[in-house]
Amino acid sequence: MKRQHIDKGVQSGFLLVALFSITALSLIMVFLFMEGLPILEHVNIKEFIFGKYWYPTDDPADFGILALIAGSVCVTLLSGLMAIPLGIMTAVYLAEIASPRVAEIVKPIVELMASLPSVVIGFFGMVVVAPFIQKLFNIPVGLNMFNASLMLAFMSIPTICSLSEDAIFSVPRALKEASFALGATHFETIVKVIIPASLSGICTAVILGLSRALGETMVVLMAAGGAAMMPTSIFDPVRPLPASIAAEMAEAPFRSEHYHALFAIGIVLFVFTFIFNLIADYISYKFRQVGEASL
Amino acid sequence: MNKYTELFISIIFLLTVSSTVFAGELVIKGSTTVLPIAQKAAEAYMAEHPDVKISLSGGGSGNGIKAIIDGTANIGNASRFIKQKEVNLAGTKGVYPVPFRIALDAIVPVVNKNNAVTDVTLTQLKDIYLGKIKDWKEVSGTPGKIVVISRDSSSGTFGVWKDLVMKKERVIPSALTVPSNGGIVQAVANTPGAIGYVGLGYLSDGIKAVKVDGIAGSEESTLNGSFPISRGLFMFTKGWPTGDIMGFLSFILSKKGQDLVKEAGSIPLF
Numbered sequence: 265m266k267r268q269h270i271d272k273g274v275q276s277g278f279l280l281v282a283l284f285s286i287t288a289l290s291l292i293m294v295f296l297f298m299e300g301l302p303i304l305e306h307v308n309i310k311e312f313i314f315g316k317y318w319y320p321t322d323d324p325a326d327f328g329i330l331a332l333i334a335g336s337v338c339v340t341l342l343s344g345l346m347a348i349p350l351g352i353m354t355a356v357y358l359a360e361i362a363s364p365r366v367a368e369i370v371k372p373i374v375e376l377m378a379s380l381p382s383v384v385i386g387f388f389g390m391v392v393v394a395p396f397i398q399k400l401f402n403i404p405v406g407l408n409m410f411n412a413s414l415m416l417a418f419m420s421i422p423t424i425c426s427l428s429e430d431a432i433f434s435v436p437r438a439l440k441e442a443s444f445a446l447g448a449t450h451f452e453t454i455v456k457v458i459i460p461a462s463l464s465g466i467c468t469a470v471i472l473g474l475s476r477a478l479g480e481t482m483v484v485l486m487a488a489g490g491a492a493m494m495p496t497s498i499f500d501p502v503r504p505l506p507a508s509i510a511a512e513m514a515e516a517p518f519r520s521e522h523y524h525a526l527f528a529i530g531i532v533l534f535v536f537t538f539i540f541n542l543i544a545d546y547i548s549y550k551f552r553q554v555g556e557a558s559l
Numbered sequence: 560m561n562k563y564t565e566l567f568i569s570i571i572f573l574l575t576v577s578s579t580v581f582a583g584e585l586v587i588k589g590s591t592t593v594l595p596i597a598q599k600a601a602e603a604y605m606a607e608h609p610d611v612k613i614s615l616s617g618g619g620s621g622n623g624i625k626a627i628i629d630g631t632a633n634i635g636n637a638s639r640f641i642k643q644k645e646v647n648l649a650g651t652k653g654v655y656p657v658p659f660r661i662a663l664d665a666i667v668p669v670v671n672k673n674n675a676v677t678d679v680t681l682t683q684l685k686d687i688y689l690g691k692i693k694d695w696k697e698v699s700g701t702p703g704k705i706v707v708i709s710r711d712s713s714s715g716t717f718g719v720w721k722d723l724v725m726k727k728e729r730v731i732p733s734a735l736t737v738p739s740n741g742g743i744v745q746a747v748a749n750t751p752g753a754i755g756y757v758g759l760g761y762l763s764d765g766i767k768a769v770k771v772d773g774i775a776g777s778e779e780s781t782l783n784g785s786f787p788i789s790r791g792l793f794m795f796t797k798g799w800p801t802g803d804i805m806g807f808l809s810f811i812l813s814k815k816g817q818d819l820v821k822e823a824g825s826i827p828l829f
Contacts, residue, residue: 318732319729320712321718394749405750406750491732493731493732510738514619514621514622516621517645517648520644
């Protein structure tokens, strides 16, 4: 009897702890929506999402965030183009090709990259990379989409790499051995057996890496240039969503239209990352590898 | 009264007290442009009046005025005058904000130090920021694309720029925006074709100040009113100040306080 009581006690204790963090998080969400939705009294959703001009402090003000959304999407995609191949290939190398000694040295270095504070990466982009790419490509300004994407790629490579590596590493040994036994080379085994077998893990890694790039604030605030316009080339300055919130929130009068508009941008950002997470969830569920027979 | 009620009341009491401002303690918030002045003045004032404790924080002009209206600060710093919207908000809350002009500041257009241009007119500046003038050769410089650098739309410096240079018209969307005066210095120093604007106190080596309508931005040209892009720096209080708040403001407006204004890199009133 007593043991059951202890069991119950422990159970409800854990339930309480879990409830606490979930409640805190959902309260933040409620707050986000409470502060963001009032902007719809001033502009309708269509004008807000598809409006081309972001002049929040003008009178009358324009609250169109299409240019900001375009900035976020472009920066994230471009950083993905750089980070995904590099991240996955590094993961394959570490899990499959590198000798244990090399892997032992390289792995901690990749993880160290993940622990670099984003403000340091942003500062590096602003002070070192910007003048460099400006001279290299002979463009008017170094604070642009390309610079920000490069810095974001730096940040998402460790995430993509270490999660993919875990996925590749957990591919059953028997699959690999079977492939070798059929006469496949190491390369063929990697491309045709190991990567397909770990695809769900790799996809999750990619999406988590991209959502990190999408939500990252400091780097885009410092290195993207901050011009609220539709980019026409990768060397145009852009102003992604998080940069707008960070740069303007401090000066927006409390509960003003501008303040609500910034929270509404927060909602848009939340929706984006939420969709990313849903996709990641779906993929890891759909392509889950059960046992060794389902490949 | 039993023990629990007593405890309950004392907790309520503590909560109410801690959310308002203590007497003998000044809370100052607002514009980062005014912050260095407030910091120097606060140090000197606290040395003279050991019983007064001053806590300072930045956050921008909007936050300073907001803090006065909310009652979370005694003095709100602003690098611009109060906006009509803020006056209305204060009115609905029954607050009467009182402005004190404590210093002057000039906003100087700056270009990269290798740029040949030394003089622009106010109209040219406006056209550059409107995107009508796109190349340096149109303002008698060496040909090359003009990279327009501006401040975030909610900064006080931008507000003054918009009023005095843009005459309420819109800066082109393709202008780079930078979150601070220091950021502008950094960006202009690194970008050969750039133009930006900073407070007079931020002029430094990698950048070059440009004359406006033939007048160089300086302390003198700001005081005599000939430099077109200058502004007042303000401290706002909730209602007419009394006690330590009044003491602190009188101190800043004294000769000694104005010397500190100069030390902090702004322009004293006298």
